[in-house]
Amino acid sequence: MIWQGHRLKRYARFVEVRTFPEALKAIMEQQGWTQVELARELGVSQAWVSEVSRGQKDTGMARAIGLLARVGWEVRISPKMEESVERREFLAAAASVVFVPSTRANPYQDADYVHTLAASLARNRYELGGIPLVSSALGHARRIEQVLHDTVRDKALQTAASQLADQVTLVLYDAGSLVQADRVGGLALELARRAGDHESQARAYDTLSRVSLDRGDHARGVTYAQRGLQMTDITNGQRASLSMRLGRSLAFIPGQETASRDILDHALNVGGLSPFGEAALVGDVAIGLGHLHAYGEAGTLLSEAAEAIGQWSPLFRAQYLGRQVQTAMRASDLSLAADRMHKLARALPFVTSGRVNKRVGEILKASQTNAAPEIRQAREHLRAMISPAPPPST
Structure with a gap:
C-alpha cells in the first residue's frame, strides 16, 4: 500500500x-x-x-x-x-x-506534478472505489479551478489540469455525486478547449456522456458522445469508448434500437486497445446490449469482462459482476444469478463505491420476492457484506 x-x-x-x-x-x-x-x-x-x-x-x-x-x-x-x-x-x-x-511554490502550477496527481487518482479509483477519494478529489478541483484564471496560459498545464479534473469527475461519479461530477466535468472540458488538446476534449466529452447517462439524460449523453467523435487525432481507445457511450445512450431512446446495436458492434471492432481498455470496453458494451434485451450476449461478454478486468480494477470487476447478476435475473437464469451474487458479495469488502452500492440495492430489491433457494442464500450472503457507510448525497 x-x-x-x-x-x-x-x-x-x-x-x-x-x-x-x-x-x-x-x-x-x-x-x-x-x-x-x-x-x-x-x-x-x-x-x-x-x-x-x-x-x-x-x-x-x-x-x-x-x-x-x-x-x-x-x-x-x-x-x-x-x-x-x-x-x-x-x-x-x-x-x-x-x-x-514539486519544485514550484504552488505545485498545482507544475504540469508534471498535476499529471502525476491525475494518474494517482485514477489508480486509486480503480482499486478502492470513489467514496474514499471524494475529499481529496474535491480539494484538487478547488486548486485546479485557479488554472482557468492563470495569466501565463500554459498549454501543458491546462492539459494536465483537464486530465486531473476529468479524474475528479470520475471519482464523484463513482461516489454518486452526479451534480458535482457534471460541474467538474465541465471544468475539464473548458480546460481542454483552452489548451487546444483534442484528446483531452474527447476524454471530457466521454466522461460527461457517462455522467449524463447515469443521470437519465440520454439525449445529452448522445450529444456529448457525438461531439467527442467529431474530434480529430484521437486514439482508437477514445473512439471506441465514445462509440460505446453513443450506443448505450441511444439504447434508451425509442426508435434508436437498431442504430444503438450497430454502433455497439462497431465499438467492439475498433481494435488497437490496451488489454485493460479492451476488457473495460467489452464490459461496457455488454451493459448496452443488456439494455437492448440481448441478455445472452450481454451475459457472455460481462463474464469475460469481469474475469479479465479484476487484475487491474477490483472496482470494475464488482460493477460487471453486479450487471451480470441483473442480466441473469432478467433472463431467468437463476443458477447463474446466484453464482454471481456470491462472487459479488466476496468482492464488496474491497471497494467503496456509490455505484456498486446502488447496484447491490437494486439486486436485493429485485430478488426479495424470489423463492428459489439458491437466490435466497445468495441474497443473504450479499446483504451480509453490504458496507454500513452510505454513499454521499448528490
Whole structure:
C-alpha cells in the first residue's frame, strides 16, 4: 500500500514508508511539525496522533485516506507481483510509499506534478472505489479551478489540469455525486478547449456522456458522445469508448434500437486497445446490449469482462459482476444469478463505491420476492457484506 505525499517544504526527494504510523512520522519530519501541530492540521487530538504513531491505535482505510488528504498525501495501492492476484492477496502484497515533490511554490502550477496527481487518482479509483477519494478529489478541483484564471496560459498545464479534473469527475461519479461530477466535468472540458488538446476534449466529452447517462439524460449523453467523435487525432481507445457511450445512450431512446446495436458492434471492432481498455470496453458494451434485451450476449461478454478486468480494477470487476447478476435475473437464469451474487458479495469488502452500492440495492430489491433457494442464500450472503457507510448525497 502506498501512502503518497505531495507537499514538500524542506527538501525534494523520494521517501518510502509502508504503514500509516510511518506516514505520520514522515509528514512531521518533512514539515517540521510537532504532534500537536500535526493533530491541528488533521483535525484530531494530539493523543490520537501519539497512539497511532506508536502503533497502539488502528484506523480504517477510508479515514486514513481522508486524513492524509488534508496534508497533501494520497494513498495508492500497488502490488509488487506482476501476475494477476485476487483482491485479498492484492491488498496484502508488499508495497511502498512514493513522495512526489514539486519544485514550484504552488505545485498545482507544475504540469508534471498535476499529471502525476491525475494518474494517482485514477489508480486509486480503480482499486478502492470513489467514496474514499471524494475529499481529496474535491480539494484538487478547488486548486485546479485557479488554472482557468492563470495569466501565463500554459498549454501543458491546462492539459494536465483537464486530465486531473476529468479524474475528479470520475471519482464523484463513482461516489454518486452526479451534480458535482457534471460541474467538474465541465471544468475539464473548458480546460481542454483552452489548451487546444483534442484528446483531452474527447476524454471530457466521454466522461460527461457517462455522467449524463447515469443521470437519465440520454439525449445529452448522445450529444456529448457525438461531439467527442467529431474530434480529430484521437486514439482508437477514445473512439471506441465514445462509440460505446453513443450506443448505450441511444439504447434508451425509442426508435434508436437498431442504430444503438450497430454502433455497439462497431465499438467492439475498433481494435488497437490496451488489454485493460479492451476488457473495460467489452464490459461496457455488454451493459448496452443488456439494455437492448440481448441478455445472452450481454451475459457472455460481462463474464469475460469481469474475469479479465479484476487484475487491474477490483472496482470494475464488482460493477460487471453486479450487471451480470441483473442480466441473469432478467433472463431467468437463476443458477447463474446466484453464482454471481456470491462472487459479488466476496468482492464488496474491497471497494467503496456509490455505484456498486446502488447496484447491490437494486439486486436485493429485485430478488426479495424470489423463492428459489439458491437466490435466497445468495441474497443473504450479499446483504451480509453490504458496507454500513452510505454513499454521499448528490
